[in-house]
Structures are given as C-alpha cells and as structure tokens.
Amino acid sequence: MPRPIALKISVAAMAHNLAIMRQRLDEVSQTLNRDSPKIWAVIKANAYGHGIEAAVSGFAQADGLAMLDLHEAMLCRQLGWTKPILLLEGFFGSADLQVIDEQQLAVVVHSFEQLAQLAHFQPRQPVPIYLKINTGMNRLGFALEELEQAWSLIQALMEQELVHFLGSMTHFACADEPSPTTVEQIQLFRQYNPAPDYPFSVCNSAAALRTELQSYLGTQPQWVRLGICLYGATPFVDLTAEDFDLRPAQTLEAEILSIQQVKPGQGVGYGHLFTAEQPMRIGVVSCGYADGYPRQAPNGTPIIVAGQRTQVVGCISMDLLTVDLTNIPQAQVGSPVILWGHAQLSVNEVAEYSGTIGYELLSTVTQRVPRYQDNT
Ligand SMILES: *Cc1c(COP(=O)(O)O)cnc(C)c1O
Numbered sequence: 001m002p003r004p005i006a007l008k009i010s011v012a013a014m015a016h017n018l019a020i021m022r023q024r025l026d027e028v029s030q031t032l033n034r035d036s037p038k039i040w041a042v043i044k045a046n047a048y049g050h051g052i053e054a055a056v057s058g059f060a061q062a063d064g065l066a067m068l069d070l071h072e073a074m075l076c077r078q079l080g081w082t083k084p085i086l087l088l089e090g091f092f093g094s095a096d097l098q099v100i101d102e103q104q105l106a107v108v109v110h111s112f113e114q115l116a117q118l119a120h121f122q123p124r125q126p127v128p129i130y131l132k133i134n135t136g137m138n139r140l141g142f143a144l145e146e147l148e149q150a151w152s153l154i155q156a157l158m159e160q161e162l163v164h165f166l167g168s169m170t171h172f173a174c175a176d177e178p179s180p181t182t183v184e185q186i187q188l189f190r191q192y193n194p195a196p197d198y199p200f201s202v203c204n205s206a207a208a209l210r211t212e213l214q215s216y217l218g219t220q221p222q223w224v225r226l227g228i229c230l231y232g233a234t235p236f237v238d239l240t241a242e243d244f245d246l247r248p249a250q251t252l253e254a255e256i257l258s259i260q261q262v263k264p265g266q267g268v269g270y271g272h273l274f275t276a277e278q279p280m281r282i283g284v285v286s287c288g289y290a291d292g293y294p295r296q297a298p299n300g301t302p303i304i305v306a307g308q309r310t311q312v313v314g315c316i317s318m319d320l321l322t323v324d325l326t327n328i329p330q331a332q333v334g335s336p337v338i339l340w341g342h343a344q345l346s347v348n349e350v351a352e353y354s355g356t357i358g359y360e361l362l363s364t365v366t367q368r369v370p371r372y373q374d375n376t
Helices: 011-031 044-048 052-058 070-078 095-102 112-119 144-159 181-192 205-209 211-216 347-353 358-363
Strands: 005-010 038-042 064-067 085-087 106-109 127-132 163-169 223-226 250-262 280-285 302-305 308-311 321-324 336-340 371-374
Touching: 005 011, 011 038, 011 052, 011 205, 011 211, 011 223, 011 371, 044 052, 044 358, 052 070, 064 070, 070 085, 070 095, 095 127, 106 112, 112 144, 127 144, 144 163, 144 181, 181 211, 205 223, 280 302, 280 336, 302 347, 308 321, 336 347, 347 358
Parallel strands: 005 371, 038 064, 038 223, 064 085, 085 106, 106 127, 127 163
Antiparallel strands: 005 250, 250 280, 250 336, 280 321, 302 308, 302 336
C-alpha cells in the first residue's frame, strides 16, 4: 500500500476560477466603457504546485500562459498549447533565444543586457517582447530614468525586425493591501510609459480583484497576469476565496495512522511541545514537513479530521503530525484528514498560523506526495 497521503488537483476548480475572474473583469470593464482585459494565467513554479498539465487543461480559456522556466514553456507547447506564452523574467542568457524563437515564446525585457543579446540574435521571426518598467517594486525592470534609452534601443530592434513590441508592463509591491503605493505606481507607469499607445500589463491577482483600482488604469487594452486567484486562494489576509466565489484547486489529504490515549501531564511528540491538561485522544496523521506541511505550524493550527475541524497539537515531525481527536469520537485509524484546500479550511488560514502565505504552501508540497489530477 502506498503511504496514505495525496495532493488532489481539481482542473474544474481552476477553470471555474478563471471564468469567475473573466466575468469580474468583464463587468468592471463594461462600467468603465473599455475592452475587457486579456488574461495571462500565471503558471510559474509548476503552476503554483498544481502541475503544468493540469494548468494547460484548467486554463484552456486563458488568452496566454505566463511562467519563468523555459522547460515549463516547452512542456506547454508539447501539451498542445498554441496560444501566447510569456516568460516573465525573459531569458537568462543568449542560448535561451534559440528555443524562444523555435517555440514562439514572448519575453519580458528588464535589462540592457537582454537588449544587447537581442541585438545579436537573428530570429526566424521577430521576438515578441514586453518592456518591464520599475515603478517602485525595485526588483526587476528599467528605472524611470533609463526608459528613454531603453525605448530607443527597442525601436531600433523593431526597425531591424528583431523584436515585435507587445507593450509595457510593471509589477505592484503592495496591491494586496489598501496602500496608496499601488495608485502611485500606476500614476508613475502612465506618466513614464514610453509606449502609451500599446497594450499594457500591470495587474496581478490582487490588483485585478480590487476593482476600484481599475479606474486609474485608463482605457488602453490591457493584459492582466493572474496567479493565486486562479488556484482558488486570495492574496489578501482579510478577504477569503469564498468572498470572491473562488474554489480551492488543491487539497492536501492524509489519514489517521494511529491513536494514542494521553493522560494529564503527558507530553506529545518531539520536545513535548504540547502537554495534555486533561485526558486526550491524540491522532497521528500521515503527513509531515517532508511533505511540505510547515514545520513551524503551532499548537492550534486548524485541520479537518473525519469531516470535523480540530487542531494540530505538538511538534510537526518529518513524516507525521499529531492532532486532537478528543471531541471527534467517530475518528478512527484510517479516518480521512484534510490539511488544506477545503471550503472549511483554506490554505491561507493554515499559512497564517505558520507566519507564511498560501502561495508558499501551495507551491512547496514535495515530490514524494503523489498527485491525483481530477479532470471532471
Ligand atoms: C507571480 C507573478 C504574477 C502573479 O501574481 P499573483 O499574485 O499570484 O496573481 C504576476 N506578475 C508577475 C511578474 C509575477 O511574477
């Protein structure tokens, strides 16, 4: 028997989330009298842990797929994806350009080094590029004072038919909170964008979900870049997936392997991080930090056993963790356990207990956990 642990991936939930986002963006665009944005489904990091194959099916209605890794891009083409593909960090060396040209990939250009490499490459057809502008994230992108020079280099590349210019983009630092920074970034983007007549791409999930930001963006065609919301989690701490009718696309499941009766004063697990104050029934679950469950999850982290919410008690081990079954008398050896990804237990809730975010938990379930893709 395989160890009872599984990562269940719902392709239907992914398709549902995309449709919900499309509808939401259509509605706000109608009120603003502009065309609906096109959607890049962001599938970096193995589609946030859901698998590239699931993403190619689940996001079949997206206008394009965006990721970082050239091999993930090639896999999408092998799986039959013929629509646009965007490499969000562009290329990491001129050797990549050969594949980019063959597979017809679009690339983000964020540095003069990349522009120099494009100038020395003879593509079969002009390479589609986005110009990435640093409006305050201070990670990737041309500084505002570099834009004039970058744009004149790009125009030269366009004249030589080495590149095909798609438009400008930027990335927000604080879109998941009601911070004035996002509006400031939008204003800088619009003020400094050297190619205002082209489509642009600025919104991640948070900015797309916060419809009040859309009115600052103007009516030029845009492409949004949606990641976390398409997997059924929100980027916000105070708003849940349910608030937006998003459904979790990933459920981490395990089982009760053993049950211990613990007496008052007895400790549980490594370091006896939990001590029983009254007689307790402790369930031992077939999931640990080597599966991607956060080792720092404290006593009290919510978990579902036999359909009922209860809590983690004691230290998370490499292969096991322990839960309180005192109030779940129907739980037995073999009872199902849900670690996250359920209407009653979001990945964000679990993440928050451990001082991290849903993004990290979704994308770091480890290789040894078997994945089951539900295509229905
Ligand atoms: C990851 C990423 C996104 C998607 O972000 P979400 O918060 O998951 O929607 C968008 N744009 C860029 C450049 C990214 O790296």
